[in-house]
Amino acid sequence: MTATDAIAMDLAVCAMLDIEPVGIPVLKQAKIRGLWPADIQYPLLTPSQVRYTGFAMPSTAGYLLTGKKKPVRVPVPQLNCVACGDCEKVCPVAAVSIPGAIAVVDYGKCIRCYCCHEVCPYKAISLEKR
Numbered sequence: 001m002t003a004t005d006a007i008a009m010d011l012a013v014c015a016m017l018d019i020e021p022v023g024i025p026v027l028k029q030a031k032i033r034g035l036w037p038a039d040i041q042y043p044l045l046t047p048s049q050v051r052y053t054g055f056a057m058p059s060t061a062g063y064l065l066t067g068k069k070k071p072v073r074v075p076v077p078q079l080n081c082v083a084c085g086d087c088e089k090v091c092p093v094a095a096v097s098i099p100g101a102i103a104v105v106d107y108g109k110c111i112r113c114y115c116c117h118e119v120c121p122y123k124a125i126s127l128e129k130r
Helices: 003-017 025-032 059-066 086-090 115-119
Strands: 073-077 125-129
Touching: 003 025, 003 086, 003 115, 086 115, 115 125
Parallel strands: none
Antiparallel strands: 073 125
């Protein structure tokens, strides 16, 4: 999965749940960085065909929208990291870098969006309590 694929999935979910994408800080940064896909091809149904009404944002997502009370879990690169760079590309705040053979997370920059964890094809970024 590429960074653009991950963002396309988030945009589709926003459309399904009737959430304004630029109201989500991670997606706003993705748009600013030019990571939004020009066109999204849906394999089966479009978001409007599977629209869900009555969605309430979970309390764990509150930090991404309000900036208050950071989540307790942080992304931690594991030894099975192959330094493919997918996590570095998708990070909306450039908190992930690959200076050597394994990804490194700058926790001072990390906004706990977990995009790096979601896109890692090797499952090499775990989410651990601080």
